[in-house]
Amino acid sequence: AQSVAQPEDQVNVAEGNPLTVKCTYSVSGNPYLFWYVQYPNRGLQFLLKYITGDNLVKGSYGFEAEFNKSQTSFHLKKPSALVSDSALYFCAVRGFNDYKLSFGAGTTVTVRA
Amino acid sequence: NAGVTQTPKFQVLKTGQSMTLQCAQDMNHNSMYWYRQDPGMGLRLIYYSASEGTTDKGEVPNGYNVSRLNKREFSLRLESAAPSQTSVYFCASSTSTGGEAFFGQGTRLTVV
Numbered sequence: 001a002q003s004v005a006q007p008e009d010q011v012n013v014a015e016g017n018p019l020t021v022k023c024t025y026s027v028s029g030n031p032y033l034f035w036y037v038q039y040p041n042r043g044l045q046f047l048l049k050y051i052t053g054d055n056l057v058k059g060s061y062g063f064e065a066e067f068n069k070s071q072t073s074f075h076l077k078k079p080s081a082l083v084s085d086s087a088l089y090f091c092a093v094r095g096f097n098d099y100k101l102s103f104g105a106g107t108t109v110t111v112r113a
Numbered sequence: 114n115a116g117v118t119q120t121p122k123f124q125v126l127k128t129g130q131s132m133t134l135q136c137a138q139d140m141n142h143n144s145m146y147w148y149r150q151d152p153g154m155g156l157r158l159i160y161y162s163a164s165e166g167t168t169d170k171g172e173v174p175n176g177y178n179v180s181r182l183n184k185r186e187f188s189l190r191l192e193s194a195a196p197s198q199t200s201v202y203f204c205a206s207s208t209s210t211g212g213e214a215f216f217g218q219g220t221r222l223t224v225v
Contacts, residue, residue, distance in 0.1 A: 006155075009153070032211050034213055034214075036216075042218070043203060043216040043217055043218045043219055044156075044203070044205075044214075044216040045216075046213040046214070046215070049211075049213050051211045090155060090156065092214075094211075099144050099161060099163035099169075100158065100161060100169070100171065101146060101158065101161070101205075101207070101214055102158060102172070103148070103155050103156040103157075103158075104155055105153065105154060105155035106155045106156075
């Protein structure tokens with residue numbers, strides 16, 4: 001069975017500092033990996049995805065993520081966090097040729113001014 | 114282009130009542146999904162439909178049924194609502210296995 005783990009419930013950083021949100025996954029075969037963000041009382045917004053190719057994926061709002069096959073990880077990063085990045089972040093995985101899309105429990109990011 | 118539309122946005126049910134949550138997408142996507150979101154538990158997959166005419170159970174299907182009415186519409190039915198089904202429900206759709214999912218705005222359901 002496929003699964004996603006987000007080991008940190010909360011991440012707190014100061015504005016201007018680097019932001020990292022961790023994600024590890026388990027899936028049969030090659031993975032499709034996704035990051036989403038959710039602002040209060042809103043639906044989920046897509047940030048970026050890894051399908052194949054370059055292990056460093058760039059997405060919306062200055063976010064990027066690094067795929068590491070040996071560590072089965074897909075950590076989300078932003079070099080310089082903004083207060084407006086405060087939100088709930090979800091990592092998701094889908095197996096190759098599989099339509100089932102599984103999400104992690106989410107990580108709440110708080111960026112203080 | 115509305116994307117993924119869910120109705121209703123809010124609903125209060127009494128224990129034992131039934132209701133259907135509606136979802137429609139206008140992006141010509143093949144795959145559709147129903148999730149529930151509970152604090153600290155992330156999004157848990159209830160049912161999904163890889164394509165028109167097919168449905169599969171997700172992680173938490175008990176107490177729910179679904180219908181893929183056509184390519185656009187995927188409904189979720191609670192036959193006999195229970196307080197444990199109090200949650201926020203999200204519908205999503207995607208083009209293929211490698212495509213990102215697009216989400217509706219959610220339905221906040223309270224069962225009393």
